Amino acid sequence: MKLVDDFKDFLRDTVNLNQTRITQLSDRVETIKSFLRASDWEPTISGFIEQGSWAHDTIIRPVDGGEFDADLLVKVRDVEGWSAAQYVKELGRVFLASGRYADKTVVYDYCVTITYADDCKIDIAPLVMDREYQGTLEVCNKREDEFDESQPVEYTRWIREKNGYSGNNSFRKATRLIKYIRDIKKRFSCQSVLLTTLIGHRIEWYDKDSSAFTDTPTALQTIMGRLDDWLQARPDKPTVLNPSLMSQDFAELWNDIQYANFRNFVNKYRNWIDEAVEAPTRSDSIEKWRKVFGDEFAKGENVKKAEDSAVRQALLLLKEGAAHLDTLVDTVIDFGINVLPLAFRSPPHLQAPRWQPAETVSRNVQVTAEYRSSGSTGRGHRVNSGERLPPRGGLWFDVRINKFQTVPGDCYVRWRITNTGAVAMALRKGRGGFEKPTDGDRRWEALEYRGVHMAEAFIIRRRDDRLVGYSEPFYVVIK
Structure with missing residues (x-):
């Protein structure tokens, strides 16, 4: 069943950025414009251009405490003798x-990003x-x-x-919904400009007033059906041209692993959406739509969750101190890390912090991760918590406080790395203790064992060895 009215409610109450935030965003942008016009930044400002999801009206509400962002271009006249870097550096100087x-x-x-x-x-x-x-931008x-x-x-x-x-x-509504799937599931990586372009290329002039929309x-x-058909016909990463600038290939934002993962999950979600539309009863359809969107869809309706059985079975083994079943890995891959209850964070082999807490302990500590084929290779690519990863290569974990600040010099970092999964436990590598950073505050971890693993950062004050902050777990899902 299509459940058209439920989709209206879901977009309004859960997916769309609410009007209060849109108004606040507009006010902040106007303040920034006034600030720049009155500043000593040398370039002559010709105007401002809104860009990205905000301009395209495909912006969505942040998921799980995440952020929403807006892009503002400052259109300026050329300053003779200035390099490209100088425009950005000088703009940063003005704000700093x-x-x-x-x-x-x-x-x-x-x-320059204002957070x-x-x-x-x-x-x-x-x-x-x-x-x-004349005319170049x-x-x-x-x-x-x-x-x-x-x-x-x-x-x-x-x-x-x-x-x-x-x-x-x-187009805008479907784009918001697909972005929501990306953000709530955390199963694939696809930057918004690339995703929006892929979706836009699936719509043609002859679709106007057709039954397909x-x-x-x-x-x-x-x-989703057209996108899946296009992707399945292209096992290797294709070209995705910027429709307004044919020399730019947005597919360069992917690597081959990310493309293969995106292709796989679009196929999976396409089939789930087809099943939800074809479901014969309202209850069955809601259950299947929730498989796609989570429990916020048609919230208040009392229907069973498709993933409950596998999660309950695996948690029974965890409580008994055993490795979790492979079915839990598959369930997390299908449904996202939100299916994991709080009990998952505390397996029997997890070590408690040995540091006494300070008078104030911050939870505003964030872990990021970058995938690389080895610890010594060049630039890798950013991965999300809960994103499916192959059993090869590894992750460089890094830590920030207050979203973007580095750890102060009067503190040091310890990493709690917790392995789960049948193979790791069988090899007695179900670590749950604390490790020193590998380089600076960063920690390198190889990807080897199938399972749902965790990395957490703890920040300790040097002068008295007191715990002053720690992060939420960063989930590493190895297929």
Whole structure:
């Protein structure tokens, strides 16, 4: 069943960014515009362009305490003699020198990011006009000190055109729903611009007023079906061209492992969506839609959860001190880490912290991870907590406080690495103790044993060996 009314409620109450946050975001952007116009930043500002999910109206509410972000391009006239890096560095200097923004500012390769105390951040990027010749627009790559051509207005026009073909705002609604699946499941990596472009390419002019987009669940089923068909015909990573700048391949945002994982899960979720639409009763359909979206879909309805049996069975073994069943790994791969109850965090071999807590213990500690084929190779790629990973290569874990700050020098870090799973336990490698960092505050861990494993960062004050902060577990799911 399609459950059209339930989808309306689900989008309004759970998926869509609520109006209060949208208004607050708009107010903050206007304040930033006024600040920049009054600043001593040398480039002459011609205007501002909204970009990304905010501009395309595909922005969604943060999931599990995450952040939502907005992209703001500052359109400026070329400053003679300035390099690409100089535009970004000088923009960062202006914000870092400000009493209002200094403690919220981080300078990245293309932009300056302002992170607010709630769950909002705004990326501000210089967009240089007419540098090479009349009509060119270029963003600035600080790392490579190069100018990269950009066509943000044309890309937004393309998005609006595709949404018009789908009718009923279906393109935007389906895009938000697929982003929500990505964020709530954490089963695949796909940056929003790449995902939005893939979805847009699945809609054509002849779809206007067709039955393939009559309502939201139908549009979602149509898009996921077409996307899956396209992906299954391409076992190797394809090209995904920017429709407004054909020299740019968005597929470069993936590596081969990420593409294969995305291809696999789109196929899985496509089949689940088909099953939900074809379910004969409301109760059956809600159960199957919840398999896709989680319990927030049609919340309040009393239906059984498809994953309960496998999780309960595995938790019984955990309570008895045994390795969890392979079925738990498969369940987490299918449904995401949100199916794991709090009891999973405390297996019998987990060691308690040996440090006495300080007067205040912060929970605003975040773990990030980067996948690499080996600990000594060059740049890897960022992975999410709960993302499915192969039993090879490894992860560099890093830690930040207050979202983006490094650990202060008067503190040190210890990592609690906890292995679970049948193979690790059988080999007596079900670690649950504390390890020193491998390099600075970072910790390298090889990916070897199938299971759902955990990495946690603990921050200890040097002068008295008191615990001052610790993170939530970062889940490592090895297939």
